[in-house]
Amino acid sequence: MLNDFFxxxxxxxxxxxxxxxxxxxxxPDLRICSGTWGAFVSVHGAGTQxxxxxxxxxxxxxxxxxxxxxxxTTFAFGDIEEKAILAALEVHFTEGQAIDWTRYFNGIFAIIxxxxxxxxxxxxxxxxxxxxxxxxxxxxxxxxxxxxxxxxDILAEVSDRRVVDKLSVAECILYLKPTFPYTLLEYxxxxxxxxxxxQFHGQPTRSEYYWMPWxxxxxxxxxxxxxxxxxxxxxxxxxxxxxxxxxxAILLSGGGDSRIFxxxxxxxxxxxxxxxxxxxxxxxxxxxxxxxxxxxxHVCCFRNEDYYFNLIDPCTQMCGxxxxxxxxxxxxxxxxxxxxxxxxxxxxxxxxxxxxxxxVPVKNVLxxxxxxxxxxxxxxxxxxxxxxxxxxxxxxxxxxxxxQMLKKIRPNSYKDFEEVFPYSMSDTLSCVSVxxxxxxxxxxxxxxxxxxxxxxxxxxxxxxxxxxxAAFQDIFEKFKDIPHSSGSQCSKGxxxxxxxxxxxxxxxxxxxxxxxxxxxxRNYDAWPKTAAMYKQAMARNMYSNVVGAGxxxxxxxxxxxxxxxxxxxxxxxMLFLLQIGRRVQxx
Numbered sequence: 001m002l003n004d005f006f007x008x009x010x011x012x013x014x015x016x017x018x019x020x021x022x023x024x025x026x027x028p029d030l031r032i033c034s035g036t037w038g039a040f041v042s043v044h045g046a047g048t049q050x051x052x053x054x055x056x057x058x059x060x061x062x063x064x065x066x067x068x069x070x071x072x073t074t075f076a077f078g079d080i081e082e083k084a085i086l087a088a089l090e091v092h093f094t095e096g097q098a099i100d101w102t103r104y105f106n107g108i109f110a111i112i113x114x115x116x117x118x119x120x121x122x123x124x125x126x127x128x129x130x131x132x133x134x135x136x137x138x139x140x141x142x143x144x145x146x147x148x149x150x151x152x153d154i155l156a157e158v159s160d161r162r163v164v165d166k167l168s169v170a171e172c173i174l175y176l177k178p179t180f181p182y183t184l185l186e187y188x189x190x191x192x193x194x195x196x197x198x199q200f201h202g203q204p205t206r207s208e209y210y211w212m213p214w215x216x217x218x219x220x221x222x223x224x225x226x227x228x229x230x231x232x233x234x235x236x237x238x239x240x241x242x243x244x245x246x247x248x249a250i251l252l253s254g255g256g257d258s259r260i261f262x263x264x265x266x267x268x269x270x271x272x273x274x275x276x277x278x279x280x281x282x283x284x285x286x287x288x289x290x291x292x293x294x295x296x297x298h299v300c301c302f303r304n305e306d307y308y309f310n311l312i313d314p315c316t317q318m319c320g321x322x323x324x325x326x327x328x329x330x331x332x333x334x335x336x337x338x339x340x341x342x343x344x345x346x347x348x349x350x351x352x353x354x355x356x357x358x359x360v361p362v363k364n365v366l367x368x369x370x371x372x373x374x375x376x377x378x379x380x381x382x383x384x385x386x387x388x389x390x391x392x393x394x395x396x397x398x399x400x401x402x403x404q405m406l407k408k409i410r411p412n413s414y415k416d417f418e419e420v421f422p423y424s425m426s427d428t429l430s431c432v433s434v435x436x437x438x439x440x441x442x443x444x445x446x447x448x449x450x451x452x453x454x455x456x457x458x459x460x461x462x463x464x465x466x467x468x469x470a471a472f473q474d475i476f477e478k479f480k481d482i483p484h485s486s487g488s489q490c491s492k493g494x495x496x497x498x499x500x501x502x503x504x505x506x507x508x509x510x511x512x513x514x515x516x517x518x519x520x521x522r523n524y525d526a527w528p529k530t531a532a533m534y535k536q537a538m539a540r541n542m543y544s545n546v547v548g549a550g551x552x553x554x555x556x557x558x559x560x561x562x563x564x565x566x567x568x569x570x571x572x573x574m575l576f577l578l579q580i581g582r583r584v585q586x587x
Contacts, residue, residue, distance in 0.1 A: 169184065170391035241346070251276075
C-alpha cells in the first residue's frame, strides 16, 4: 500500500514508474499521465485522501491531509481545495510571484503542479517537510532530465541513482538520520521545508522559502498567552474534525498528549480510543482508565513481542530507504483491526518536538527527581570510536553547515531547532511516513499556527511541561488521579512531582538490580533489552546479513567491526543498523 507521486521531465518514464510501483504493492490504484511536458504517476492507498486534477492547462496533486485555510467550512478534500490550488498556480506561473502556501493549506502536505503548455513545474512542501519530496537529475543522450517523487527507492530505481552514500550511513550511526538535504543515496536530495521548488520558463530549478522559523528579537507575550493560543488552535482543529467526520479514532497512550484529545472529545458517541501494546501493559491499563473517564469506547490492539523485527523489510518497502521505521507502530495492524472504518485518526506525537522540546538535551537537577534543565553538553557533536575518524569529521562538517543555516534565522537557539527544521532530521518522521499511507491521519499539533508558536516561545517554556500545562491544565485535572505512563502526574509541576519521581526511580532501579542477580527475563522498560534483541537478531540470522554488508567494513574501524558496535548500541540504534545493513544488501 502506497500513497505517493512521481514525475519526470522525460515523457517516456510512465512504464518504468508503474513497474517500480507494482513491485512494491499489489493491485495499486494508479493515475498515469504523460505528454511533451513529461511523465506523471501517482499511487493511492485505500482510505487515504488526495486530490489529482488535470485540465488542458494544469496537472496537479495534493498529497497529505491538510486543512484548507481559504474557507473554514470544509476539512475534507473537495472543490474548495481545487480552487485554492488553481488560484495559487495562476499567481505563481502567470505573475511570477512566490506563493505562501500557509495562506491556502495548513498541516501535513506535499504538492506537485505541472503547467503543461510551457513545461513548467512546481513542488511545494509543508512548513516542516512532514511529507518529504526527493529529487535528482541526470543527462541522457545529451538531454537533461529532472526526476522527483515521494518514495526514495522508486525514484532511485527509475533514475538509476542507487549508489549508497557512505557518509550518510556514518551519520546514521552517530545521529540516527542523515543531515538535510542529504539522503542515504549519494545523488538524491530532499526538497527544502516550507518552500516552492520550481522550474520556470526553461530556467534551472530554483528553491524559495515561503516561511522560516525566525527567532524573535524579544518576547512580548507571557507563558499564559502562548498556552491560550495553543489551546485555541487545538480547539479549532477538533471542532472542525467533529463537524466534518462521522467516525473518529484517537491513538490513546498513557501519556499526556492523547489524553488531551480524549478529554476534549469526551462523551462523543462517534469517537473511539485505540491503544497499541505488546501485552496488557501498564500503559494499556492507564489508557483504558482515561477512555473510561472520558466515556469513550476503548480498543486495545496487541502486537507480537517480535513486532519490530518483523517490520524491517515491509516498512522499508512501503516507505523507502530514507524513512527508518522505528516509530511505525501501525504497520500490519491497520488492516488487522480495520482501522479504515474510521474517517480520521487523531494522534498527538508532534507535541513532543514542538511544545515539549523532546529534541533538547536535558538532565535531571537531581538523579531521578524528574525536574529537568537544559544540558549544554548535549549540544556537542557526537562521536563514536567505531566510526573511522575521516567519516566522523565529514559528518560533523555536514551538521555544522546545517546549523550555520539555522544560525542565520535563530542566532541564539539554532541548536534547539536542529531536529525540527526540517522534520526529516528527527527519527519520528517514520510515524508520518507509515500512517499517511495507511489511513487519514491528522495531528492538531502539526497545525502551522502551533509550529509558528513553537518557533517563538523560549525553549525553557517547553521543558518540564510548562507550556502544555498552561494550555491544558483543566484537561489534566480531569485525569489527576491517573498518572502519566512515566509515573508522574500531568496536572502537577515538575517540583510537585519530584518526590513521586524519586520513589519511582528508586523502585525501578531496585527491580533492575534484582532481575539481574536473579537472571529474570522480565523487562521493565518500554523497549526490549539490548542483550535480548541482539540474541533474537542472531537467531534470525539478521546479524550475519549486516556483517556481509561491505559498507560497514568501509565505515567502521577494523577493531570495532559491527559485532562490538551492535552489542553496545541501544535497542533503537541496533534496529536502525539492521535496517541499513539489510537494505544495502538488497540493492
